[in-house]
Amino acid sequence: MTIPLLELKQLGVRYGPLWGVRHLNLKVGAEECVALLGANGAGKSSTLKAISKLLPTMEGKILWSGNCLARCNTERSVKLGISHCPEGRRVLAQQTVLANLQLGAWIRRNKTEIRADLEYCYELFPRLAERRLQLAGSLSGGEQQMLAIARSLMAKPKLLLLDEPSLGLAPILVEELMQCLAKLNKTGISMLLVEQNIYAALAIAQRGYVLEAGELVLEGNASDLYQNENLRRSYLGDKL
Template sequence: MIKIDDLVVAYGGIEALKGISLEVPSGKIVTLVGANGAGKSTTLKSIVGLVKPKSGNIDYEGTDLTKINTEKMVKKGIALVPEGRRVFADLTVLENLKIGAYSRNDHHGIEEDLEKVYELFPRLKERTWQAAGTLSGGEQQMLAIGRALMSRPKLIMMDEPSLGLAPIIVKELFEIIKKINKEGMTVLLIEQNANAALKIADIGYIMETGRIILTGTGKELLHNEEIKKAYLGESL
């Protein structure tokens, strides 16, 4: 679905990505794991056009994403759940969700997808008319995911969805990510929480200072001794 080849991104004279290559196959959960500053978010920003690469290619189903704008990406079936959730605080839950469908004009389909989001996140249905800024952190994260789903994407990308959330909410969110994937959606997950991410990932990439240093199935990486020491704690 997405193939990144030899991608270099520089901020000023400093290279944040130093020629990374990776693939996100259709129907899979792929995770990028690494510490702060490893280059995970820069990779995501490059895919959605928020950062222009110095060199390299990002191929999405035959289209070079470095050559098109972000709005066209939404129409091609790519959705982003940004770091920090970024909900519209003064708008209601329902208004936030409908903003996710801004590029669509199929009224009936939008109503169907609203119901699907409410099935995934019953708490959002209970708070339809509540201002998004008054929701808890976990509820805002659910809303951000629901909003992305409203564009009916083929690929959903999530930037640090577990950040700042209680462990019980993190567990719930990751179960929902698995459910979304089982329904046929491809997921690219950017995470510092290596343990949670690798447990659900088909494929994992470990990033360090702008490079991919290791790749494998989620299970392989979970049981890799180096990864255990660096990211999971030796006891896990």
């Protein structure tokens, strides 16, 4: 059996006396896009933060290619190939687009490869090329999201953790962004995609998991989840 790139086994994350995530089992395979779905407060962002070592795990295991990451810190997780694009973009507003992208490559030393990946990001997001010397804070919301994703790519990840990339974007920008993510996935980058826009996420993912109050309530192939009436009623408000 193929070992998953990422595997969570009975993962638990706690905020003081309250559990943010409990008993979570999840897998992401090589070159796979997996959607992590649920309402606000379901534990989606906490899961990503635990994987990237921004939050401690209180129980369970995080495995990377079969190896436990118990002793791993955030810097080490980035070097292993885990890149986290957080909710809210969090670009450096007073730095240029170029400076933000260069910061994303902070763990790397090969300048030739860094330049090549910088050009790849400009090819993927042409508007960033046009605005490379502009301050990041002057960009539109959609452009800032493109910058946040491109900055994460500059770390040359094997796995991209994406937290609500479509949040606050106009529908036409959401479609454009999802097309870019699908294109990235086809290049071999695995993704764990946190989204409240369930339709958009399941359109590009191969599989999905649904969290409720920090616990897994549903999982399956993206096409099956897309057609699941209970999911659509609970999270999309569909009246079927």
